[in-house]
Structure formats: C-alpha cells, structure tokens
Amino acid sequence: MKAVVVAQYVPIDQIELKQVPSPRMEAGQLRIRVEAAGIGFVDGLKIEGRYQTRDPLPFIPGTEFAGVVLEAPGAPGGYQPGMHVMGMTRSGALAEEIVVNPDALHPLPDGVTAEVAASFRANYLTALYALSARATIVAGEQLLVLGAAGGTGTAAVQIGRLLGARVIAAASTPEKREFAQAHGADAVIDYTQAGWRDTLKELTGGHGADVIFDPVGGEISVQAFRSIAWHGRHLVVGFAGGAIPALPFNLPLLKGGALLGVDLAQIPTREPEVQKRLMSQLMGWLAEGKLKPAVGRVFALDDFREAFRTMQRRGALGKMVVRISK
Structure with a gap:
C-alpha cells in the first residue's frame, strides 16, 4: 500500500510517499480502507519531532481518518465489512489502509462525506471540551476566538454559537474574517491592528x-488576556503562532481571571466519561445537521507536502484534508 513514512524527524519537504506492507491485524482489530485523512498542527510537529511525545521511528503520520471497513473478524464493536466509519488514533492515517481497535471508530452518519468526517473529531472535540467542560460557557457570554479561521478556531466559532455564546472572531486577513463570519461569528476583529483591543x-x-479560545499563543495571547472580563476564562489550546507566551501573574489577580489548559491527548485516559459524553453530543449535532464542519482545501495523496505547508504557513481556512482513495 501507499503511505507517508517518517523515517527521521525532518521537515515535511524531506518526507516521502512509499510503498509499504499493509499493517498486520491482531485479535479484535479492524482493517479500514482510508478514503480521507485530516491533518492538523500537531501532525506537523510530530513529523519534525517537536511534539511533547515522539512516535517511534519509522511511523506513518496522521490521526484522523474516514473510510470503509475492509476486514472485521468476529465483528468487533458491531462493525462489519462495507460499513463507512470515521476514526481517530495515535498515528497511521496517511496511508491507504489502517488497522485500529473498534473504540477508535464511529459509524459515519448518513449524508456526511469522508472529507467532512476526516476533519471533524480532533477540532470539534477540542472546541467542545474547552468551551463546555473547561470554561463552562453559558448562553449570552462573550466568546473571543483567536485564529478564528483555522481548524480549531472555526470549530470554536461554530460550537460557541451552538452553546449560545456571542462569538467575536479574531483573524489576520479580510479573507479569514469573512470565512469566520460565514461560519457563524457575530462580529470580527483584525488583531494585527494596533487598536484591536479598543x-x-x-x-x-x-x-x-x-x-x-486561544490556539495561537505569542504576544497576542497576553494582549487578549488584558481584555478579559471579570471572572473571565482564557483557554490555552495551542501555539500555532510559534511562541509560548509568558503571562505576568498580576493580570489574573487584577482580572479575577483563570488560565485553563486544554489537552485533547489526555482526555481519553484522564476523563473518559467526559469524552464519551461530548462525542455523543457532537455526533448528534453532526447527524442532525446542526453542525457542519468546515473543510478547508482537499489535497491528493501525492500532494500531501503542500497540505502541510499550507497549514504551517497559517494560510489554511478550516482544516486541511488529504484524499487517499475514492
């Protein structure tokens, strides 16, 4: 099968698409033909060895995918060959086939395309966990989303609206601000302007x-915290801007504010029941059409490097998706 293979921790331009053996199955596992894989900021960090945990070399990157069940000996989890599924795992999605345990999968709701499904779980679970479980946002509150046209930012805009918040989307270009508004933002801000806090x-x-909701980091994070409301909550989601900010401790004191970390990777082990509840809510919204995930550009497998470069340049609108097969 074809797969993107990381043999060494290097920049994306040095990563190759190779022919490799299909992954071996163990008892209770399923083989999936991957139709589409979503890529995010974390995937890029893993390829370069800059994430907080490292996958053993060599490995196939990619955590989110959608596809069709090829083999399901004993029908683990009730899955049968031919079923359309979406899933998330540690790695392996940027390949024509992937082998997973049934708890990594969800049945694909009717009418949801593989591209949409592959761009869904990580961003939207992050946003719902952050806004609902961590910040306990309530209807009528003011939500500021930084990096609002990126994958997690767009998810936060949409989920914020569903939770009843008034959403203010901060983005750096007119195109990104228009994109955020088209996906539900009540108002937009250009945070590259000196007077954006005014x-x-x-x-x-x-x-x-x-x-x-802050997936950006850098100086913009500190400036945003200076504009937080009394008893406000600042969600630390990531550092797509590249720099980890240093927050003066007097600011939380003066604002009565809280800094809350959001780490999707730890939820399955530390808060499994919370994840189960939130995923049930998300899948319900998806099936009912209340939630329409924002797919950015879709790339062919041969063009996977350009998908990563687009994301790393922060030129992405929505989430980047690689189409693996039809």
Whole structure:
C-alpha cells in the first residue's frame, strides 16, 4: 500500500510517499480502507519531532481518518465489512489502509462525506471540551476566538454559537474574517491592528471577553488576556503562532481571571466519561445537521507536502484534508 513514512524527524519537504506492507491485524482489530485523512498542527510537529511525545521511528503520520471497513473478524464493536466509519488514533492515517481497535471508530452518519468526517473529531472535540467542560460557557457570554479561521478556531466559532455564546472572531486577513463570519461569528476583529483591543471593548460594551479560545499563543495571547472580563476564562489550546507566551501573574489577580489548559491527548485516559459524553453530543449535532464542519482545501495523496505547508504557513481556512482513495 501507499503511505507517508517518517523515517527521521525532518521537515515535511524531506518526507516521502512509499510503498509499504499493509499493517498486520491482531485479535479484535479492524482493517479500514482510508478514503480521507485530516491533518492538523500537531501532525506537523510530530513529523519534525517537536511534539511533547515522539512516535517511534519509522511511523506513518496522521490521526484522523474516514473510510470503509475492509476486514472485521468476529465483528468487533458491531462493525462489519462495507460499513463507512470515521476514526481517530495515535498515528497511521496517511496511508491507504489502517488497522485500529473498534473504540477508535464511529459509524459515519448518513449524508456526511469522508472529507467532512476526516476533519471533524480532533477540532470539534477540542472546541467542545474547552468551551463546555473547561470554561463552562453559558448562553449570552462573550466568546473571543483567536485564529478564528483555522481548524480549531472555526470549530470554536461554530460550537460557541451552538452553546449560545456571542462569538467575536479574531483573524489576520479580510479573507479569514469573512470565512469566520460565514461560519457563524457575530462580529470580527483584525488583531494585527494596533487598536484591536479598543474594538473589542466597543463590541462588548466595555465588558470584555468572558471566554477566550486561544490556539495561537505569542504576544497576542497576553494582549487578549488584558481584555478579559471579570471572572473571565482564557483557554490555552495551542501555539500555532510559534511562541509560548509568558503571562505576568498580576493580570489574573487584577482580572479575577483563570488560565485553563486544554489537552485533547489526555482526555481519553484522564476523563473518559467526559469524552464519551461530548462525542455523543457532537455526533448528534453532526447527524442532525446542526453542525457542519468546515473543510478547508482537499489535497491528493501525492500532494500531501503542500497540505502541510499550507497549514504551517497559517494560510489554511478550516482544516486541511488529504484524499487517499475514492
């Protein structure tokens, strides 16, 4: 089968698409023909060996996928050959086949394409966990989303609206701000402008942001916290901007504010029941059509490097997806 193979931790331009043996199955596992794989910021860090945990070399990157069950000996989890599924695992999705345990999968709802399914779980579970389980956002609160046109940012805009928040989307270009507004933002801000905090103050009637969803990092994070409302919650989701900010400790004191970490990788082991509940809510919204995940550009498998480069340049609108097979 064809697969993207990371033999050494190197930049994406040095990663190759290779012919490799199909993965071996163990008892209780299923073989999936991968139709589409989503890629995110973490995938890029893993390839370069810059993530907090390292996959043993060599490995096939990619955590999110959608496809069709090829083999299911004993029908583990009730899955049968021919069923369309979506899933998430540690690695292996950027390949024509993947072998997983049944708990990595969900049946694909009717009418949901493979591209949509492959761009769904990581971003939308992150957003719902952050906003609901961590920040406990309530209807009517003011939500500021930084990097609002990226994968997790777009998910936060959409989930924030579903939870009843007033969503203010911060993005760096007119195209990104239009994209955020098209996906549900009530208002937009250009955070590259010197006076953007004044704009935020006007938009919130002097109240500030009750919740800040922050996958960006850098100096913008510190500036955003300076505009947080009393008892506001700042969600630390990631550092797509490249720099880890240093927050002066007097700011949480003066604002009565809280800094809350959001690490999707730890939820399955530390809060499995929370993850189960949130995934049930997300799958319900998806099946009912209340949630329409934002797919960015779709790339052919041969063009996987360009998919990563687009994401790393922060030129992505929505999530990047690699089409593996039809």
